[in-house]
Amino acid sequence: MKKGSVTIKDVAKKAGVSPSTVSRVISQNPRISKGTADKVLQCMKELGYYPNAVARSLASKKTGTVGVIMPTSSEDIFLNPFFPEVLRGIVKGASQSGYDLLLSTNFEKDEELKVVENFIRSSKVDGIILTYSKVNDQCIEFLCSEDFPFSLIGTPDIHKEKVNHVDNDNFQAAYQGIMDLIAEGRKRIAFLAGDKNLTVTQMRLAGYKEALRENGLSFDENLLYFGNFDEATGNLYGKVIAELEERPDGIIVTDDVIAFALVKSLQEFGIKIPEDIGLVSFNNSILAALANPPLNSVEVNPFKLGEEAMNLVVQAMTKGVRGKRTVIPYEIIYRNSTGT
């Protein structure tokens, strides 16, 4: 902070009013007469006055900032194009509502809770956005126990009635994806996901199971694969699946990065996509379009997810809204990876 910067007192003196009055014109208190307000405003301008946000925060007990909890940045998931888009949406929401954004700096794994606690306990933020949702998330637990305003991108598996969250209908998206595969005559469909402990994985898994069930297809534990959101996972399971005695004829993959690598890997083993194995993926990143064949992929609108997450914290902070769920429509982008 710059020394000797002009304060509310300087403005008050110059305008011939009390500091209280200056404070009131800053906060646009309607009970100030137009005359004094104009005079004060004029003086503020002449002195180059700028309210000190820190002092304001201390006195008002409001920071005007929202903490954004991103995935641990040492992990691959941070690089998935999904998150920059989410962040863009959050930024848009923030710029509209006038909030600042404090970014989580958890570089190491499993530090999210520490970051959340720190943000709250040391009074750095008025609200929090959790940009992804894990199964049995300690952050959710903590935030709910404090009744601290926050929103979640994804669907919580606990305290659902208390947490504002925005998500796609991932059950339905997976269900529909599987139905498409089945419509093409696929009967033995595998499920490949990035992280078993994300609730999104669980929802999609549920949709997958339901579609199988409705079509009288048996559910096989052995066709469930989990890993990370990276190419390595795709490569790994390409080999695993290629070496299977009884291969699946369809796969649903929860992320394009994985799907892209998977397809390449399968092809190296001489497996043809979509002839031998049909495939649906998620996130509709550029990789889905670039794959050969181009992949059917579910557009989840991460930008809107982020924007809405911001709206939801704001509602939590300003109106005490809790437990509100917003659903962002998904769309399956059809290309050539399912069949026909």
Added chain:
Amino acid sequence: MKKGSVTIKDVAKKAGVSPSTVSRVISQNPRISKGTADKVLQCMKELGYYPNAVARSLASKKTGTVGVIMPTSSEDIFLNPFFPEVLRGIVKGASQSGYDLLLSTNFEKDEELKVVENFIRSSKVDGIILTYSKVNDQCIEFLCSEDFPFSLIGTPDIHKEKVNHVDNDNFQAAYQGIMDLIAEGRKRIAFLAGDKNLTVTQMRLAGYKEALRENGLSFDENLLYFGNFDEATGNLYGKVIAELEERPDGIIVTDDVIAFALVKSLQEFGIKIPEDIGLVSFNNSILAALANPPLNSVEVNPFKLGEEAMNLVVQAMTKGVRGKRTVIPYEIIYRNSTGT
């Protein structure tokens, strides 16, 4: 902020010391005796005390946070994989040095200066990171005039002796890229960049010119192309170049997203890469590897750029360092797009 949270006074009372003393143990002042320190620490733990960051900031005139100015988020450049990597590096640096990160929320264009002014004038940050550097940047101008601690990713074209910055040797990288093209017998080499007003563009352009000059190749204004960091730009100039009477036989492109689209576009016009036109690109994103043919691309190490940018602001804030330049090595990743 939670009402009735425990303050330094509560701790002081319980420990039977003065608030000053408690404050000193928080800041680990060495002049406090081990005995009292332990006693106070114990009381803090028992009461669940957590220092209020806002009050600390106000009293100490330090916020412990750094403002990060990202590209306007409504623009494509925000989505370029370069920036998430930069951000990851910044987060790593921040988590090591203990600073918080306040993110710019400039969604609309040309608002960076407003954001910077706001961060500084309202005392929200102790330092600033500019994640990209424009020609004649008003933010740099402002920050220098205030002598406010900041660092820049890229090379400033003004006040170079005052600004801490980290960059690759982009002159050399471009120079070397062109030399490679020339070594393959290319004689008419075009230059395609994303934004003319970034200093990185200017540096690379200079390297390009120098390489031409040294090899006695004439410089042709008409072979300079500028646009945005998006596919549209690549597509556009693919058509433009295809329709040229006298086509280039080599191109240097400052970003893989553009290069990727350009290659596809040129190929649609029956132009063969690298046979007809050799190509070098920058940023070594996944697209460079996926292109057909895979593209030679310059790895610029965005993660390290971000990490070092954080180090540089810290040095600016804590030690008053100014005008320090750090160079991050680049590496040309050779694939099949240049020739042979």
Added chain:
DNA sequence: CTGAAAGCGCTTACAG
């Protein structure tokens, strides 16, 4: 090694 006191720059009942 420790304490009393002033102060950081605001906001906000309270009173008029």
Added chain:
DNA sequence: CTGAAAGCGCTTACAG
């Protein structure tokens, strides 16, 4: 509509 006063929760010379 406006002011005086207390207070937000810390830090930091100053003094001992």
